[in-house]
């Protein structure tokens with residue numbers, strides 16, 4: 001076969017979870033795919049997050065629709081690749097309300113979520129303590145979300161790409177995209193790279209899945225989408241027996257996720273992992289790509305985690321890490337073809353939900369490219385929506 | 392509200408010396424003598440580090456350079472400008488506007504110490520290589536065996552095999568033999584005759600060579616066999632070591648077919664050189680390099696300055712070279728850091744003498760690294776199911792499959808896919824081996840970046856979340 005010499009159908013920029021999911025779904029429908037990443041597989045923000053696949057933290061709207069689709073698709077991926085191969089765990093989410101008022105607000109949220117198909121159950125304090133025996137006795141109640149799940153994100157990206165490679169995809173790591181190739185009519189037909197091995201790569205379509213750096217690439221392509229970094233820290237404890245059973249967070253978290261505030265916000269999320277370590281996330285700060293450690297942020301996360309699970313005060317912190325969520329001003333991802341640059345598509349800007357939303361993103365793009373009707377309407381995610389917004 | 396300049400916190404110390412081994416002790420003494428307000432911080436209960444690890448009331452009989460240690464210890468204890476913080480484990484050093492804040496815990500209580508400069512003298516620990524059976528109780532690092540002997544006066548076992556490479560195996564074996572243990576053999580994987588042929592080393596470091604000859608004659612006296620190009624390639628037993636397999640090696644450390652034989656022992660002490668403790672230079676953004684012995688080290692200039700402003704590095708953290716080099720580098724760092732913070736002048740002749748001695752010690756160290764290389768043939772001793780990371784129970788096969796099946800191109804990716812280095816020790820034990828295995832599976836030599844991927848630790852020592860939450864910057868006692 002002459003596959004390798006002829007032009008591939010799809011060139012994906014970025015081997016994070018989103019690029020990997022695009023490659024997985026595109027190869028599944030028979031498209032020929034090439035993936036390029038300036039680093040390694042899953043080494044970007046995908047390696048600096050918690051791997052939650054959540055429906056619980058979203059209010060009804062297009063993002064929740066995407067999350068619900070994705071939650072189903074991740075189960076399918078779990079069956080296809082093997083749940084343990086990607087450490088898929090349908091652990092369920094528990095949201096804790098600290099006061100009666102918060103519990104009331106939470107009940108309104110769950111009622112709305114239920115109308116869109118979210119499995120959300122309001123629970124009282126007793127049920128909460130049964131689900132999470134070690135949670136603070138100060139809690140007034142909360143909600144249980146059976147659909148919330150978790151994967152090990154870097155491993156999932158590597159496994160998705162492994163399957164894509166078995167279906168004929170090629171992956172070029174250590175290969176940074178430096179520019180776009182356009183034909184006389186302005187259509188994008190390929191990319192230029194910093195690697196002498198593959199200085200130019202041509203393809204019928206180019207997908208911008210460069211995560212937090214997708215904004216920079218979109219500028220290079222002359223079709224800008226505003227993707228910006230929102231910094232977050234995560235604390236990792238020593239390995240423990242199963243003391244935190246679900247993904248547990250405070251009801252204030254939902255408000256923080258949706259917030260556009262530039263200042264520091266911390267609302268703690270606590271969860272166990274298969275390896276026994278407990279992850280404590282996550283802060284949200286808009287400070288550009290500043291990689292420095294911030295002890296006040298770490299202290300706040302620790303204090304909030306202890307507030308939720310008092311036993312954590314005596315548990316050792318082993319390490320911490322940080323990442324930059326790719327966010328857009330309206331907190332929705334960018335998914336679909338860019339009318340300003342024919343041949344270019346975007347799959348980026350998933351902010352703090354890129355792991356969860358990756359499956360649906362890949363599937364919708366593959367459906368679009370293979371001419372099938374996408375499972376969801378892509379209009380809310382269209383790349384040129386920001387230009388309309390600013391007069 | 393605005394704070395006036397006068398109200399802003401001023402650095403309490405001119406210099407914080409991190410680590411009180413030979414390098415740190417010597418740095419702190421030199422700095423205080425130059426009029427710098429200095430604080431010397433160490434996790435241990437007393438000064439001395441690895442080399443001068445001792446017990447209360449120790450008479451120094453098992454120590455080299457004990458009089459030098461006593462002198463430094465006396466001077467450091469007596470100087471009014473020098474404060475000590477023993478039992479303080481440093482978990483993070485933060486850069487601030489005025490310099491640095493060193494965050495420690497002492498009995499799990501958070502502490503913070505402010506200084507204008509820092510001298511990092513955190514030393515090194517044993518470099519380990521995995522082999523079948525290395526996780527069985529009774530297999531120790533050479534350093535742990537030495538620490539047990541020096542610190543508590545107990546030999547680690549009754550019948551002990553000492554294996555690995557490098558001159559440090561000799562004092563360990565002699566110490567054990569003198570303490571009454573049966574040393575069934577010293578198995579040196581290298582062929583260190585190359586060392587004797589190194590003219591510079593032989594001329595300039597006669598005392599050191601004499602030290603080595605002394606060890607060998609002690610070993611002969613105790614009838615301890617010394618074998619080169621030979622090592623322990625497997626340990627046997629389940630709950631305890633019941634024996635080991637020893638084999639001859641070729642020059643790339645592949646097993647010579649048919650040379651394996653069983654030996655009877657209850658303890659194996661293994662050491663393949665040292666791994667410098669570089670968390671703090673990494674936290675402070677210092678540039679790193681891969682040294683001649685294959686270790687990641689902080690790069691320093693002729694004044695022991697790291698590449699990050701205000702950071703000095705001395706001793707093993709900037710290159711493994713033994714205690715004499717550490718003492719010299721410490722003194723240089725102390726003098727230069729003092730000049731930078733308070734302008735105190737240094738006698739030129741003293742500097743010249745120190746530089747000359749440092750050059751001699753460094754060429755000696757370079758010759759040693761050349762004489763005791765660690766070629767990657769050790770990887771062929773490993774079975775697919777040999778543990779590489781003991782905390783997370785990751786095998787050599789899993790590490791290799793992360794490369795071949797999942798496409799990992801560097802150790803950090805393997806760590807993320809397969810978890811080596813993610814457990815309690817955070818890659819301190821398996822980091823070097825993992826980096827080598829991954830590099831070779833990718834058909835190349837390990838680089839500084841590979842090593843950094845397993846060595847960067849924003850939290851240098853574990854602390855409880857309670858201590859973290861309670862910490863502040865205003866408790867500098």
Ligand SMILES: Cc1cc2nc3c(=O)[nH]c(=O)nc-3n(C[C@H](O)[C@H](O)[C@H](O)COP(=O)(O)OP(=O)(O)OC[C@H]3O[C@@H](n4cnc5c(N)ncnc54)[C@H](O)[C@@H]3O)c2cc1C
Pocket residue numbers: 013014015016017018019036037038039040042043044045046047048049050051052053054175176177178209210211212213214217230231232233234281282283322323324325326347348349350351352353354355356357
């Ligand atoms: C603290 C924190 C916690 C989080 N928790 C969760 C969570 O629990 N659940 C969840 O769903 N999401 C979570 N997220 C968000 C999630 O991590 C991201 O949304 C997701 O990883 C984005 O994936 P991606 O593939 O778009 O980006 P990335 O993983 O960053 O991949 C983009 C890739 O593009 C490459 N690239 C960039 N520029 C170029 C170029 N010029 N040429 C070639 N390649 C290039 C990069 O090297 C990178 O590998 C969290 C994020 C943070 C920071």
Ligand SMILES: Cc1cc2nc3c(=O)[nH]c(=O)nc-3n(C[C@H](O)[C@H](O)[C@H](O)COP(=O)(O)OP(=O)(O)OC[C@H]3O[C@@H](n4cnc5c(N)ncnc54)[C@H](O)[C@@H]3O)c2cc1C
Pocket residue numbers: 409410411412413414415432433434435439440441442443479480481482512513514515516517533534535537559562563668705706707708712713714715717851852
């Ligand atoms: C088994 C063995 C045998 C040796 N034999 C010889 C020999 O015969 N001849 C020779 O010349 N050399 C020998 N050495 C090497 C010698 O010990 C070192 O060269 C010397 O100790 C290096 O001095 P240093 O000050 O750089 O580090 P170290 O002596 O290791 O001191 C570092 C200090 O820093 C402290 N520290 C590190 N991190 C932290 C932290 N995060 N918080 C608080 N404190 C911290 C440690 O507690 C330690 O006290 C031997 C080493 C070993 C292990």
